[in-house]
Structure formats: structure tokens, C-alpha cells
Amino acid sequence: MRNEYATDGSLLKLAYPTAESLLRHLPEMKIIVSFPQCDTHPENAGNLETLTQRYWEAMLSRCLIVGRAPKELTDLIGYNPVIDVDWKAPEDQLTNILSHIADYQEFVNKNYIMALKYASWDNRIKQVKSILVSEGYNGFYNDQSAL
Numbered sequence: 001m002r003n004e005y006a007t008d009g010s011l012l013k014l015a016y017p018t019a020e021s022l023l024r025h026l027p028e029m030k031i032i033v034s035f036p037q038c039d040t041h042p043e044n045a046g047n048l049e050t051l052t053q054r055y056w057e058a059m060l061s062r063c064l065i066v067g068r069a070p071k072e073l074t075d076l077i078g079y080n081p082v083i084d085v086d087w088k089a090p091e092d093q094l095t096n097i098l099s100h101i102a103d104y105q106e107f108v109n110k111n112y113i114m115a116l117k118y119a120s121w122d123n124r125i126k127q128v129k130s131i132l133v134s135e136g137y138n139g140f141y142n143d144q145s146a147l
Contacts, residue, residue: 026061034067059115081111
């Protein structure tokens with residue numbers, strides 16, 4: 001399933017118009033195409049490139065991500081978990097990937113393991129606290145043993 005667009009590129013219909021419908025269908029998907037919002041909607045995001053929940057959802061659903069990873073994600077996990085788009089032949093690239101989807105299983109499994117390690121909010125909060133403490137801020141949290 002995919003979004004529908006007019007010939008001028010404007011969006012006609014979302015494949016999954018609600019978060020609920022997207023989440024319900026994620027387990028059935030093999031590939032998710034995803035880009036940071038600074039690429040797709042610069043009028044909203046400007047130059048702000050950030051990791052969004054959508055990447056974690058795709059990785060935890062064991063989908064192969066095609067598009068572009070935000071730098072924040074690659075910095076956090078230490079590699080690029082996204083297959084970069086071949087802009088010279090994107091349709092051929094997707095057809096080839098789907099024809100050889102089993103070849104990507106090890107990569108998908110690696111992404112899943114990394115998402116299990118980094119995506120949970122309790123882990124993310126611990127990381128934020130650790131960064132703040134390393135930067136000298138501890139005004140809100142004095143019990144360093146919990147970090």
C-alpha cells in the first residue's frame with residue numbers, strides 16, 4: 001500500500017491516514033520508505049534533522065527501511081540502519097530489494113536488536129541524564145547511582 005499523489009506531486013490520499021491504521025499494518029510490511037521531515041517538509045522542520053519514533057517503529061516491526069536516516073540515529077547506534085535511496089533508479093532499486101528481500105534479513109535483525117537496546121523511553125531517559133551529568137548539570141537529579 002502507498003500514498004496516492006497527483007501529477008503535480010501533491011498528496012491525494014495517505015495509505016495509512018491515522019497512527020492507529022499504520023501501527024495495525026506495520027507487522028505486515030516488508031519495507032518502509034522514510035526520510036527526515038527536513039527533507040520531506042522543510043517548511044515545517046526547517047533545517048532541524050532529528051530522530052523520530054517512526055524509525056524505531058519500523059525497526060521494532062522488523063521492516064527494512066529505505067530512504068535516509070537522520071544523523072542523530074546513525075550517531076546513536078553507530079551505523080546507518082537505512083538503505084539509502086538510489087536516486088538514479090529508485091523504482092528499480094525497490095523492485096530489486098523486494099525480489100531479494102531475504103538477503104536483508106541479517107540487516108533487519110541487527111536493526112531490531114539495536115532498537116530493542118536504544119528505543120525504550122526508560123533507556124533514553126537514562127542516556128539523557130548521563131549526558132546532562134557529564135556536562136555538569138545535576139540540579140534535578142542528585143542520585144548518581146541510579147544512572
